[in-house]
Amino acid sequence: MPEKKIDKAVEALFSGARMLSIHCAECRGPLFEKDGKVFCPTCGVRGGEAPDEGLEGTLRRKLEELKARLETEKDHEQLMRTLKEIDALVEVLRKLRST
Numbered sequence: 310m311p312e313k314k315i316d317k318a319v320e321a322l323f324s325g326a327r328m329l330s331i332h333c334a335e336c337r338g339p340l341f342e343k344d345g346k347v348f349c350p351t352c353g354v355r356g357g358e359a360p361d362e363g364l365e366g367t368l369r370r371k372l373e374e375l376k377a378r379l380e381t382e383k384d385h386e387q388l389m390r391t392l393k394e395i396d397a398l399v400e401v402l403r404k405l406r407s408t
């Protein structure tokens with residue numbers, strides 16, 4: 310971990326936040342929880358309700374995995390299947406946001 314990240318993490322701990330075992334989807338740094346809110350001290354991203362990463366977080370992580378698979382996939386059939394999975398995930402994410 311770069312020094313800056315550690316600084317911010319220590320700062321969060323001193324402010325009374327609790328370090329969680331889950332990581333920020335943006336910077337991969339550890340997420341913290343304070344007053345029932347999850348946040349990333351490194352990039353300032355505020356998550357949902359803690360201590361769960363939430364459905365959206367899970368979906369986003371899944372989407373990243375699929376994206377990585379898409380980049381390396383050579384087989385056309387597999388590629389189409391992966392695209393369909395991504396399409397379904399994006400659809401769910403959109404529904405989550407509209408509620």
Ligand SMILES: [Zn+2]
Pocket residue numbers: 333334335336337338349350351352353354
């Ligand atoms: Zn972050």
